[in-house]
Amino acid sequence: MSEPESPSGMPDLSSLMESAKEMLSAGSKAAEEVVTGSAGGGTVSVEVNGRWEFQSVSISDDVIATCDREMIEDLVLAALRDAAANIEESQLSAPGGMDLSNLDLGGLDISKLLGGE
Secondary structure, eight states: OOOOBOTTSSBOHHHHHHHHHHHHHHHHHHHHOEEEEEEGGGTEEEEEETTSOEEEEEEOHHHHHHSOHHHHHHHHHHHHHHHHHHHHHHHHHSTTOSOOTTOOOTTOOOTTTTTOO
């Protein structure tokens, strides 16, 4: 999908700016969203927001009573991995998601701003 062109043949910057605002708004919403990762059938859970700030860890009493230290560590690690996968999926599926690889800027090259050469 290409950006509409202005009468001068240049990309329509107002449309480009509107798209950028929408992406920033979606990014802000994604940063505030809290997702949960879990393991052991929900006996261990971790909450993380879109800024990758971990909010909480919950371990059921049954796990603490019946599992050894190594098993609990494995369950916490699995819950962390699940939370990371969930937040990534959430961000990529958000409107204007974080995957910028297919962004059409109407010929405008901003690769240097994004860290490219």
